[in-house]
Amino acid sequence: MKPIHEREKLTGELRIQKYTQPMSLMLNIEDIAPATEDQKKSRVKMRESTTYWQDALKRFSQNKVAMVSFGIIVLIAIFAFLGPLAAPYTYEQQIRGSERLFPCFAHPFGTDNLGRDILVRTMTGTRISLAIGIFCTLIVLVIGTLVGSAAGYLGGWLDNMIMRFCEILYSVPDILIIIILQISMKRFLDSAFPNMTLGSAMVSIFIAFAMLYWVNMARMVRGQILILKQSEYVLAAKALGASGRRIIQKHLLPNAVGAIIVTAMYQIPVAIFTESFLSFMGLGASAPLASLGSLANDSLSGLASYPYLMFFPAMLILLIIYAFNQFGDGLRDALDPRLKE
Amino acid sequence: MLKYVSIRVISAVVTLFIVITATFFLMFLVPGGPFLSERVNQQTIDLMNRKYGLDKPLYVQYGNYLKNMLKGDLGVSYKRRGYTITEIILEKFPVSARMGGLAILTALIISVPLGILAAYKRNTPVDRVIMIISTFGMSLPSFIISVTLLYILGMWLKVLPTIGLQTPQNYIMPVIALALNPTCYIIRLMRSSMLDIQGQDYLKTARAKGLPEILVLFKHALKNAVIPVITYLGPMTTAVLTGSFVIEKIFSIPGLGKYFIDSISGRDYPMIMGTTIFFAAILIAANLIVDILYSVMDPRIQY
Numbered sequence: 202m203k204p205i206h207e208r209e210k211l212t213g214e215l216r217i218q219k220y221t222q223p224m225s226l227m228l229n230i231e232d233i234a235p236a237t238e239d240q241k242k243s244r245v246k247m248r249e250s251t252t253y254w255q256d257a258l259k260r261f262s263q264n265k266v267a268m269v270s271f272g273i274i275v276l277i278a279i280f281a282f283l284g285p286l287a288a289p290y291t292y293e294q295q296i297r298g299s300e301r302l303f304p305c306f307a308h309p310f311g312t313d314n315l316g317r318d319i320l321v322r323t324m325t326g327t328r329i330s331l332a333i334g335i336f337c338t339l340i341v342l343v344i345g346t347l348v349g350s351a352a353g354y355l356g357g358w359l360d361n362m363i364m365r366f367c368e369i370l371y372s373v374p375d376i377l378i379i380i381i382l383q384i385s386m387k388r389f390l391d392s393a394f395p396n397m398t399l400g401s402a403m404v405s406i407f408i409a410f411a412m413l414y415w416v417n418m419a420r421m422v423r424g425q426i427l428i429l430k431q432s433e434y435v436l437a438a439k440a441l442g443a444s445g446r447r448i449i450q451k452h453l454l455p456n457a458v459g460a461i462i463v464t465a466m467y468q469i470p471v472a473i474f475t476e477s478f479l480s481f482m483g484l485g486a487s488a489p490l491a492s493l494g495s496l497a498n499d500s501l502s503g504l505a506s507y508p509y510l511m512f513f514p515a516m517l518i519l520l521i522i523y524a525f526n527q528f529g530d531g532l533r534d535a536l537d538p539r540l541k542e
Numbered sequence: 543m544l545k546y547v548s549i550r551v552i553s554a555v556v557t558l559f560i561v562i563t564a565t566f567f568l569m570f571l572v573p574g575g576p577f578l579s580e581r582v583n584q585q586t587i588d589l590m591n592r593k594y595g596l597d598k599p600l601y602v603q604y605g606n607y608l609k610n611m612l613k614g615d616l617g618v619s620y621k622r623r624g625y626t627i628t629e630i631i632l633e634k635f636p637v638s639a640r641m642g643g644l645a646i647l648t649a650l651i652i653s654v655p656l657g658i659l660a661a662y663k664r665n666t667p668v669d670r671v672i673m674i675i676s677t678f679g680m681s682l683p684s685f686i687i688s689v690t691l692l693y694i695l696g697m698w699l700k701v702l703p704t705i706g707l708q709t710p711q712n713y714i715m716p717v718i719a720l721a722l723n724p725t726c727y728i729i730r731l732m733r734s735s736m737l738d739i740q741g742q743d744y745l746k747t748a749r750a751k752g753l754p755e756i757l758v759l760f761k762h763a764l765k766n767a768v769i770p771v772i773t774y775l776g777p778m779t780t781a782v783l784t785g786s787f788v789i790e791k792i793f794s795i796p797g798l799g800k801y802f803i804d805s806i807s808g809r810d811y812p813m814i815m816g817t818t819i820f821f822a823a824i825l826i827a828a829n830l831i832v833d834i835l836y837s838v839m840d841p842r843i844q845y
Contacts (some may be wrong), residue, residue, distance in 0.1 A: 372557050372829060373822050376784045380806065381818055385568040474683055481685050482788055482803050497689070501792065504689070505697045515686050526681050 260535040267531020273524040281327035292325040293489035326493040337472040340411040345418025353426030382409040425457035459536035470525040616816035627816035638797035645720035653725040657732020679726035684785045688719035776832040
């Protein structure tokens with residue numbers, strides 16, 4: 202049954218009646234009669250309703266910078282994941298007699314002092330960067346959302362403890378925490394699994410990122426949930442006896458999903474940058490494995506004579522970070538227009 | 543106010559204590575011990591463990607470490623024999639601090655006027671150029687900036703020296719590389735905060751009573767517009783400090799950042815621990831100072 206003011210709009214006939222008659226006679230039979238076909242037709246909406254995702258997709262595809270960045274990311278992904286399959290060399294293959302070649306047809310990015318093809322090594326390095334990005338997004342999505350929603354929904358001492366913990370992690374720079382975590386884990390990994398393809402330093406970087414990067418997301422999700430918790434629909438769900446888990450899953454998280462995706466996307470360039478930073482300082486990928494940072498590091502000593510060895514990895518780092526940042530901005534504008542600067 | 547300051551001081555001390563504890567246990571709980579990589583027999587390892595007090599139970603070691611730290615003693619370096627960690631830090635840190643301080647000063651001197659200019663010339667070509675450059679410069683990783691500078695100015699044009707910090711010219715490239723990201727960030731910050739306060743009543747009053755624009759800017763607008771920049775000083779110190787790790791490496795500057803990275807590759811665990819705690823203490827102190835400064839600068843905030 203529609204509330205009275207809407208029925209009034211519908212029929213246009215409701216009049217205020219004075220209390221001169223008994224209640225049963227005050228009833229205007231037309232108010233509660235079913236609507237006629239004409240009335241139903243007039244209620245049909247003019248346009249197909251669009252869902253949240255259709256709306257976001259439309260906004261995103263109108264954003265040229267974001268679309269171009271998305272295209273660049275796709276191209277880089279093809280370069281990194283399909284490129285090594287098509288290349289005639291592997292990243293660790295040392296080609297005798299073609300050391301220190303300037304970029305040419307057989308080796309478009311040149312070769313290093315051991316005769317390894319830089320193009321293939323750059324592809325492998327890009328693959329590591331993207332893998333770091335994907336891995337971090339997953340971790341951030343899972344751990345951050347779980348912790349944040351638990352803290353926000355349950356509140357109390359659990360919330361307090363989690364937030365104090367986040368504050369402490371916040372007041373010390375990421376790089377320092379990651380370095381300390383990495384050193385202690387590397388020693389453990391070295392003794393537990395001596396022969397890893399990725400190398401213990403790289404694996405410990407992955408683990409350190411997983412232990413650190415959920416903090417941002419947890420804070421954001423907690424904030425969103427604290428706001429959304431006050432909504433009437435949550436109260437209604439509670440009154441109907443829904444469990445806390447169901448309320449979080451069905452009512453709170455779907456309403457925060459835009460902000461969650463945007464936060465996760467912004468974490469990707471940070472993670473990729475940090476990995477290349479660590480590898481550049483010699484704390485990440487070790488030979489023969491290459492990441493973009495370690496490639497740049499390897500070429501530092503020969504920069505005066507072989508600048509192209511630095512150029513390609515450095516340009517790729519720049520391109521990846523820039524594209525992901527712009528893509529993140531586009532997603533933010535599309536998914537969560539409230540956040541726009 | 544006093545209550546707020548004391549709460550902030552206590553929480554900074556607690557944070558530092560937690561950082562120290564976490565660092566200590568992360569570095570010592572893992573199996574292997576610090577001498578695992580040395581190619582010597584077990585007897586020697588035992589001797590070395592006894593010498594450095596590593597044969598005692600962990601809580602005794604932890605207690606000793608805390609006690610010594612209160613006296614300013616962070617232990618001895620395993621690799622650089624005969625030096626205490628405090629001595630090494632006191633020797634290396636001034637180099638990094640001078641460079642970082644110069645970078646922070648440069649960033650402030652360049653960015654604040656440019657931000658104001660962009661705000662005054664809003665939506666003109668001047669503003670657009672400044673904004674495009676600063677947006678791009680904000681996302682440039684510091685090691686790519688320094689390598690580019692090093693190659694173009696140092697190796698190709700050969701106008702600046704590339705290694706060390708002996709002459710004033712040596713400072714130019716590292717300082718630019720360290721200052722670029724913060725500069726671009728502050729320009730944007732300053733521009734948006736200048737635009738934010740333009741509609742405020744006190745500016746309308748100042749202009750209405752016929753003050754020249756230059757006085758309006760310096761006496762009324764700047765004081766309020768600069769507050770967001772103050773809050774950014776804390777994160778900026780962090781950025782400059784972590785940036786110094788890689789920039790000191792690239793330009794072969796004998797500062798604490800480079801020494802820290804070298805001691806990680808050299809597995810000098812007490813040195814790593816000492817430096818980490820020192821860095822954390824500096825940054826926590828910087829954030830504390832900024833917070834207190836902020837509350838002094840902005841009397842609107844009530845505690």
